[in-house]
Amino acid sequence: MNILITGATGFLGKYLLSQLNYKQNNITVVLRSTSEGYNNSVCVPIFNGESDFKRAVVNQDIIIHCAARVHVMNVNIEQSLKDFREVNTHATINLAQQAAEAGVKRFIFISSIKVNGESTELGSPFKPDDIFVPTDPYGLSKHEAEVGLRNVSLKTGMEVVIIRPPLVYGPGVKANFASMIKWINKGLPLPLGGIKDNKRSLVSVDNLVDLIITCIDHPDAANQTFLVSDNADVSTTALLGNMAEALNVPNRLIPIPPLLFDIASQLIGKPAISQRLCGSLQVNISKTIRLLNWSPPYSSAESMKKTADAFIDNLNKKK
Incomplete structure (x- = not known):
């Protein structure tokens, strides 16, 4: 089976590629620039609705499209939407049509x-x-890409599988999750011990990759949309406590009422901060479990420990 991966240099793509190499040898990756370490690659410098993917998609059986313009905060909405659409919507549909x-x-x-x-x-x-x-x-750019992909599938018969992950974490994770690990590891008191009544779904990169690999050839995955998680929703306080345990550092969370976060975030004009800390975001993965006979192979405790160990190893290498 010939498999093409986009976004192979990203956080998810690297893990996916490493796992597929154990099972498949005929993997091609799409790169935006030439890079060492990839034996079979095709360079496509710009991802948009006009990109030529023909060299990449020829003779491929499966395409796993991980490449994306990632979500960022505090940007101009109008320009942001244009930029997101260019990569996440137009390039995705263009790639699918050529595929x-x-x-x-x-x-x-x-x-x-x-x-x-x-x-x-x-x-x-x-x-x-x-x-x-x-x-x-x-x-919105991801939603419009999904709509476009379903239209391509209807017109051509190519099977489409859509996977919607929540926050993805694991060894080498970046952005807010990495910042959280750093603060906890420092052992400083954090005013987040009172956020106990919300629930948030997360997925480890190992569990997400396992689902992606399952969807490569599972007959019941065809033309379906799946949600994915570790199937163990946690409150913000519990998440921080679990990471402190994984890091083997004291859990120094100060129990400040969530209402104070709401008030503070409103005062500074950034209500999204409070929502991300105090709100819930849960996903139901029962369809994924039922149709694919799949369940997360790694527990959240295992995944947190693996993430923490990688963080400590990286710190030690910098010393």
Whole structure:
């Protein structure tokens, strides 16, 4: 089986590539610039609706599309939407159309839970078939890509599989999750010990990669949308406590009421901060479990420990 991967140099793509190499040898990666360490690659410098992917998609059976313009905060919304659409929407649909013309059998798209929305009511998790049109530029660009992919599938018969992960973590994770690990490891008191009543779904990169590999040839994955998580939702306080345990450092969380975060975030004009800390975002993966006979092979405790160990190893290497 010939498999093409986009985004192979990213956090998810690197893990996916390392796992596929144990099972498959005929892997091709799409790169935006030439790079050492990739034996079989095709260079496509710009990802947009006009990009030529023909050299990349020829003779491929499966495409796993991980490449994306990632979500960032505090940017100009109008310009942001244009930039997100160029990469996440137009380039994705363009790639899919050229893939279908080349005879690719299945196109696996790594979307985002932001297609479902930003938050859930406690105990009312997102489901894959919820109908919602996001207003967030990143989420909207992913939503429009999904719509375009389904249209390509209807017209050409190429199978499409859509996976919407929530926050992905694991060894080498960046952004906010990495910042959280750093603060906890310093052993400084954090005013987040009172956020005990929310629930958030996360997925380790190992569990996400395992699902992607399952979807490569599972017959029941064809033309389906799946949500994914570790299947162990946690509150913000519990998440921080679990990471402190994984790092083997004292849990120094100060129990400040969540209401104070709401007030403070409103005063500084950034209510999204409070929502991310105090709100819930849960996903229902029952469809994924039922249709694919799949369950997360790694527990959240195992994944947290693996993430923490990698963080400590990296610190030691810098000394």
